[in-house]
Amino acid sequence: MxxxxxxxxxxxxxxxxxxxxxxxxxxxxxxxxxxxxxxxxxxxxxxxxxxxxxxxxxxxxxxxxxxxxxxxxxxxxxxxxxxxxxxxxxxxxxxxxxxxxxxxxxxxxxxxxxxxxxxxxxxxxxxxxxxxxxxxxxxxxxxxxxxxxxxxxxxxxxxxxxxxxxxxxxxxxxxxxxxxxxxxxxxxxxxxxxxxxxxxxxxxxxxxxxxxxxxxxxxxxxxxxxxxxxxxxxxxxxxxxxxxxxxxxxxxxxxxxxxxxxxxxxxxEGNLPETPHEKLRKLIKKHKIEKQHAEILTKKLEIVEFFEKVIKKIKPKLAIHWITIELLRVLNYTKKEMEEVNIDPYHFIELMDLVDAGKITELKAKEILNEFIPKSFSPKKRVQKHSKISKADIIEIYVKQAIKENTKAAEDYKSGKNESLNFLIGQVMRITDKRADFKTVRKVLEKILK
Ligand SMILES: [Zn+2]
Known part of the structure; x- marks a missing residue:
């Protein structure tokens, strides 16, 4: 033998x-x-x-x-x-x-x-x-x-x-x-x-x-x-x-x-992490993760610990996809290990929430994830920065600014020169970085200049 x-x-x-x-x-x-x-x-x-x-x-x-x-x-x-x-x-x-x-x-x-x-x-x-x-x-x-x-x-x-x-x-x-x-x-x-x-x-x-x-x-x-x-x-x-x-x-x-x-x-002994074997068993039994995914996750302690933090707030199914496919893709592409980059699990959770709620497209989320390397940021703030402004009272602030900066155009419009309105709308769009809702801007301008 x-x-x-x-x-x-x-x-x-x-x-x-x-x-x-x-x-x-x-x-x-x-x-x-x-x-x-x-x-x-x-x-x-x-x-x-x-x-x-x-x-x-x-x-x-x-x-x-x-x-x-x-x-x-x-x-x-x-x-x-x-x-x-x-x-x-x-x-x-x-x-x-x-x-x-x-x-x-x-x-x-x-x-x-x-x-x-x-x-x-x-x-x-x-x-x-x-x-x-x-x-x-x-x-x-x-x-x-x-x-x-x-x-x-x-x-x-x-x-x-x-x-x-x-x-x-x-x-x-x-x-x-x-x-x-x-x-x-x-x-x-x-x-x-x-x-x-x-x-x-x-x-x-x-x-x-x-x-x-x-x-x-x-x-x-x-x-x-x-x-x-x-x-x-x-x-x-x-x-x-x-x-x-x-x-x-x-x-x-x-x-x-x-x-x-x-x-x-x-x-x-108290400071020992669970072994990959114990982690694998826990993922399969407690979190009902399929074995093939659990095996990918448990290959590296940093990845599986990240996953465990993330699934406290979001659905495991969503997390599996975004960690085992997207996050590993980005790490692989940038030739970085998880411990070499600084990705805050809460930023990742925010990103998942935005995708899950349909507030951003998957493509946009992938783009943001790429930018998480070497250091993550709050995607909510990023998305807000690019989101549409449609509330009339907020738009009014920008409209007033545009009028103040372009008093001549405002006077021209008041005295009947209709094309000056388009110029003023353009100015509001410039100030808001094209995020203001066009129709609302027109309405608010017409109201104020009446
Ligand atoms: Zn020596």
Missing amino acids: TKIGLEIHGYLNTREKLFCKCKAMHGKKHIKPNTSICPICTSQPGAKPMLPNKESTDMVIQTSLILGCKINEKLIWQRKHYDWPDLPKGYQNTISGSYAMPVGKNGKFLGIKITECHIEEDPASWNPKTGEIDYNKSGSPLIEIVTEPDFKDSEQVIEWLKQLKATLSYIKSIDKTSGIKADINISTTGKRIEIKNINSLKNIKSAIEYEIKRQKKEIPKMQETRMFDENKEITIKMRTKEETEDYRFITEPDLPIIKIERLRVDKL
Whole structure:
């Protein structure tokens, strides 16, 4: 029977690195090498780590909670030793390892058991061809999520990873721009095989499918670590279990044991948003939204939260159309994410009310929605500005103004020059920006000049 387990790695979406105050740079493109560094993240002699950045610990706790894990009370940092040019201090600080307690353990997410979640620092990047080392990413916080071997095939893995990504995007704990990487372990009939460091859903799928087929032909007799060659779409042997490196884990003497107070965990738990799965269920059950629409809405937290605000005031059916089709169209066209623009739900509700009451055409509403980017405004005020003026008492004000500004034309009309009336009507239309009702203007003028 095929059993597949995952170790998923991603960058935590923090502003700063894990043990110093340098800006976290992972995922940012075209940054000059070695511009976000300090003695700590370049491992200068004598430099000791600062306490781990609170934002990172909070994010890994929240991620663990959303995956149903129990949170450990203590974080004990370890040194994982290895020698590589990207790691001049000779060890990586991590919560994983032989004696480690993970941040969270024994969770379950959409039917798959979570073994543990932990956190570690990223090494620098090393170019083996030139020997150059860039420390910009050195010390960035990484999260690792380890599952039990509960998956049966590649499709189940991919579907689950998609859900995981969508869920974690709700709490914004993982940096989207750098994506996730995974180590995959697969056993079919023989020993367990691990495939290291695969970086996209497409490659994860290909690697699993290739490996399952391969293991049918050559049953693994020994535990083995392999890598995936994405050009040839095959896995290649790296080492067997016997050759596995000994990382000589020890507890980090430069960092204290970090105690995680129950109150802190409760507070973080209280602030968790509903997961996409919970939101989807609520939309279908409580608001009677069709599944296909609910799925579109729940893809992004900002969109579904916007929808939830809007349907407090307007019919869900109208909101679905205007959000899943029109709003997403405008965002897509302007290449903006919902969180990058400033659309007030009350302005959107006003717009929907105007369409629903037939006060503006759908075409006009679309035009206004286009103008909502990057910042919305009250469409009611906008529409009023363009609406017709037909009340005689209001028109009278403009008529008096026109007469005052054109006394000669008024006198001419009084002395029998009828065409002067048309001139005066034209003046009222000019003053009111063509919004006054023509017939009423004529009547009011005739009355006043009688
Ligand atoms: Zn630094």
